[in-house]
Amino acid sequence: MRTDSDGGTREFVCYCQQRRLQYSVGFTLTTLTAAAVEKIPEHVWTPAYEADGKVRDGAWVAELTGLIDLTGWPPGMRVIVLAERPHPGAQLRFTDRNGLRLTAFATNTSRGQLPDLAWLQLLALHGHDASRWEPKRLCLRLFSAAARLTRQARQTQLRFATHLAWIKLITTALTHLSDCVGGVGAWK
Numbered sequence: 001m002r003t004d005s006d007g008g009t010r011e012f013v014c015y016c017q018q019r020r021l022q023y024s025v026g027f028t029l030t031t032l033t034a035a036a037v038e039k040i041p042e043h044v045w046t047p048a049y050e051a052d053g054k055v056r057d058g059a060w061v062a063e064l065t066g067l068i069d070l071t072g073w074p075p076g077m078r079v080i081v082l083a084e085r086p087h088p089g090a091q092l093r094f095t096d097r098n099g100l101r102l103t104a105f106a107t108n109t110s111r112g113q114l115p116d117l118a119w120l121q122l123l124a125l126h127g128h129d130a131s132r133w134e135p136k137r138l139c140l141r142l143f144s145a146a147a148r149l150t151r152q153a154r155q156t157q158l159r160f161a162t163h164l165a166w167i168k169l170i171t172t173a174l175t176h177l178s179d180c181v182g183g184v185g186a187w188k
Helices: 010-018 031-039 114-124 135-143 167-181
Strands: 024-026 046-049 055-063 078-084 101-107 147-152 155-160
Touching: 031 101, 114 167, 135 167, 155 167
Parallel strands: none
Antiparallel strands: 024 101, 046 055, 055 078, 078 101, 147 155
């Protein structure tokens, strides 16, 4: 479920949680919540990405969850904040900080930082339609593929079943990642 901040109410988020739905909803920043952004260490901020996987110039994201009071909100809810340079002529709001426009969203996506998935898509899936897949589709098609880790002649290999529907994409992604980190991987 996706909505803007009008749908980002406790009632709606609790409704989604009770029905075991994944959600990503706008999260209204109050003065108190926006002040918590200043507690985020500089090294935590990572570049934001466009839908096509390109780095969004002048925009960064970080997780705000542990720095604000989420009493009354469902367990497992995360709050992600986006800080970006406002467009020329835009007036800053009272919740903006350090000359950057702040917006936030709440989600129940539980695996890692959302930017980590974007890095996977940017590095490993570049040029493929999968670079625009949502996290749920990535998990279903790529991360849940069964494989066997084997060792032979002092080499470790990751062996996938050849009949997997996404095997070509998986091996291409692993090859791209291996090239990015300078390692040599072995998978079949």
